[in-house]
Amino acid sequence: MSRNATAKTLFVLIIGIITVVSGxxxxxxxxxxxxxxxxxxxxxxVDLSRYSAGLKGTMADTKVFILEGKEPGGKALIMADTHxxxxxxxxxxxxxxxxxxxxxxxxxxxxxFNNSASRYTRPGDGYPLFYEIPTGWxxxxxxxxxxxxxxxxxxxxxxxxxxxxxxxxxxFLDARxxxxxxxxxxxxxxxxxxxxxxxxxxxxERVDIAIDVHGAETMFPVTNCIVAxxxxxxxxxxxxxxxxxxxxxxxxxxxxPQGFRGLSHREIGDYSETLPFLLEAPFPxxxxxxxxxxxxxxxxxxxxxxxxxxxxxxxxxPYDESGWPVDKRVGQHCSVALEIINQYSIKNPERAIRxxxxxxxxxxxxxxxxxxYHDPAKAPVAAVFHD
Amino acid sequence: xxxxxxxxxxxxxxxxGLLVWNFVREKEDRERxxxxxxxxxxxxxxxxxxx
Numbered sequence: 538m539s540r541n542a543t544a545k546t547l548f549v550l551i552i553g554i555i556t557v558v559s560g561x562x563x564x565x566x567x568x569x570x571x572x573x574x575x576x577x578x579x580x581x582x583v584d585l586s587r588y589s590a591g592l593k594g595t596m597a598d599t600k601v602f603i604l605e606g607k608e609p610g611g612k613a614l615i616m617a618d619t620h621x622x623x624x625x626x627x628x629x630x631x632x633x634x635x636x637x638x639x640x641x642x643x644x645x646x647x648x649x650f651n652n653s654a655s656r657y658t659r660p661g662d663g664y665p666l667f668y669e670i671p672t673g674w675x676x677x678x679x680x681x682x683x684x685x686x687x688x689x690x691x692x693x694x695x696x697x698x699x700x701x702x703x704x705x706x707x708x709f710l711d712a713r714x715x716x717x718x719x720x721x722x723x724x725x726x727x728x729x730x731x732x733x734x735x736x737x738x739x740x741x742e743r744v745d746i747a748i749d750v751h752g753a754e755t756m757f758p759v760t761n762c763i764v765a766x767x768x769x770x771x772x773x774x775x776x777x778x779x780x781x782x783x784x785x786x787x788x789x790x791x792x793x794p795q796g797f798r799g800l801s802h803r804e805i806g807d808y809s810e811t812l813p814f815l816l817e818a819p820f821p822x823x824x825x826x827x828x829x830x831x832x833x834x835x836x837x838x839x840x841x842x843x844x845x846x847x848x849x850x851x852x853x854x855p856y857d858e859s860g861w862p863v864d865k866r867v868g869q870h871c872s873v874a875l876e877i878i879n880q881y882s883i884k885n886p887e888r889a890i891r892x893x894x895x896x897x898x899x900x901x902x903x904x905x906x907x908x909x910y911h912d913p914a915k916a917p918v919a920a921v922f923h924d
Numbered sequence: 925x926x927x928x929x930x931x932x933x934x935x936x937x938x939x940x941g942l943l944v945w946n947f948v949r950e951k952e953d954r955e956r957x958x959x960x961x962x963x964x965x966x967x968x969x970x971x972x973x974x975x
Binding site: 541545548552555556559560563564567657658688689692693 | 928929932947950952954961962965968970
């Protein structure tokens, strides 16, 4: 065999091994099924395709957890993983699913709103495929996803995404971003079908408030805040003032821009009776000038480059050597969501939603978020849902 | 899966085939041999619907 033929064989072997190893990892990531233990308050679990049949059998279909109280009242929706690379949302959503007891009204939780995006990873950024949250019974493993849906499920991207129905021109990437495709349409691209199904659910179930949980860069001004349109502003302001005064973390309100279309905090309010709110907590992992995108950075939020920038006053949130750990971020989301529901209930007693057994900021910081997750191996089989 | 997506997979398979054919035909330049294979990887992962 000539030297070039030997080199050729060697190259095929090396690249073949790289392809198989990476392929197995990507396959395991896309098909990993997260166990979610339905807590004492869960009274039903349905698929989002119940509201739009086109989603059935696709990777975009996702579980909807319903927690109905004994007393009639209002209805609140909490949705997470709209952006599946902002993990604090799903971590907070699972705290609600696994612990909340609803005494009055109904709580609906969609923990993986953009299910397809949670099964995809950002090309070129070296994201970890998984991260683990320590619990009393071992580590709970989660998929780390991307901002947009997987191209395996929605492709090709257009040159420019023309928003429906306003026809505003958005980035081509936003065609796969479920925080740009609201209110959606049943025969549009798959992600428009996802938001359309959610709009149908909001209307059919007469949901009073919708809380969309996100994470944001520390260098982005819209962080540590509630984004709210005009109709939601009073409740958002009261919730923000209350958590800031009572719970000791910074929070403010950002107005939802009227001219920027496709966002949940804009379109849900414009196209339904539901009051939308979008929560942001600082997530240093998303900032561009950081070191490697490791699970340590994801969980602890510690980065020397961000620390340097904080000392130069370049960040929009307080930042020191302690970083911005996951327990603080999830605790903030739990407290702000609970306070929005509380403020809505005070102003609308006939549509009140009363929830207990959900930890607030201080509890999550003290105990760690993993404290609130139950062992799927010890839970009754009927109470464990894989998504 | 809509028609555009199917066409995309056909195009991907065609490009992958071209890369394999060029790799087979390359007899001298080792850098090119390696380059054809490296470029082939994402096409293979997409055709098999892995990533």
